[in-house]
Amino acid sequence: MLLLEMKRRLCTKYVLFSLLGIIIITIGLNLIIVSDQKDISLSLQEEAIYEGDIKEENLLLALKKVRDEKSEDFRYKSQVLIISGLVNNYPGVLYTEDRIEDYPDEYAAEFYQCWRNKFEFLIENKLPIEEQKTALDKLNEVKTPFVRYPGYYLYYTALDNIQVIFIIILFLVTFFASGTYSESFEDGSMEIIKTTKAYKKNMLIRILPVILYGILLTLIATFVTIGMTSSVIGFKALKSSFKMISLFSFLLETSL
Structure with a gap:
């Protein structure tokens, strides 16, 4: 019965076209990341000079190069961006400079x-x-120096893309689920199911295709996004210490 319900609900044009639609949308959004692959590769090569531990002496050298000597070298500018993150995340808190020159x-x-x-x-x-x-205890547990690898910021773009796609998936799954229940109410099968001893089991069989459909869309969006992003910058960037900026971000943003 379960297999028949799966086949009846999932082997439809709606499911097929929605799967293809999610693939196309995911690829389209992530083309932002891979479209300038040549320029990205050059930037990654320059950043790779300082990959690994974020050292204060390197940050100071980069700051002097960009601030004092007006260097446009991306290997230095990428280091200064780390300092900018310190200033610009939670702006106006403790550090308030608007310009790198300051x-x-x-x-x-x-x-x-x-x-x-x-x-x-x-x-x-x-x-x-x-x-x-508790927050101070967690802060004291953070290990330094932080680690940064080239291209880590592109995963932020990928994460933003996935969030947009997940919203689309939510609408698709909701519409798919509403179709399941509306049919049951219209043909009276829901009332019949409620009177049976295996009511919960039968309802679970009705719900499982919806759950599987949502999981399938989510996996497609996730794997396509990760695949396209990693094809350009690899997985090494994921070793970067995101805690240097994002630590307690959810907790603090809800309080700010």
């Missing part, structure tokens, strides 16, 4: 202490008192 040497030479100071300030001023101790 960044003091301290932000690079004492980057990790500045990072810690900012999060301690956020914890003490934005979180409820009862949550502060």
Whole structure:
């Protein structure tokens, strides 16, 4: 009975076209990442000079090159972007400079202490008192130096793409589920099922195709996105320390 219900609900034009639609939409959105592959490859080669541990001496050198010597070399600018993340995430909190030219040497030479100071300030001023101790304990558990590999920021774009696709999937699954139940109510089968002893089992059989459909769409969107992104920058970028910016982000953003 389960196989028959699966076949009846999933072997339809709606399912086929929606699967193809998700594949096309996913590929289209992720072409933003792979379209300039030549330029990306060049940028990744320049960034690779400083891959691995984020060292304060490298940050200071890069800051001086960009701020004082106006260097356009991407290997230096990519390092300065790390300092910009320190300033611009939760803007107006502790560090308020709008221009790189205004960044003091301290932000690079004492980057990790500045990072810690900012999060301690956020914890003490934005979180409820009862949550502060737990947050500070978690902060103290973070290991430094942070690690960064070329192209890690492209996974942010990929994540944004997946979020958009998931919203589309939500609508598709909702429409698919509504079709399942509307048919049951229209033909009266729902009332019949409710009177049977195997009511829960029969309802589960009706629901499983919807669940499988949603999982299938999600897997397609996820694997296509990861596949296209990794084809350009590989998986090494995922080793980057996202905690340097995102630590407590959800908790803090809900309090800000």
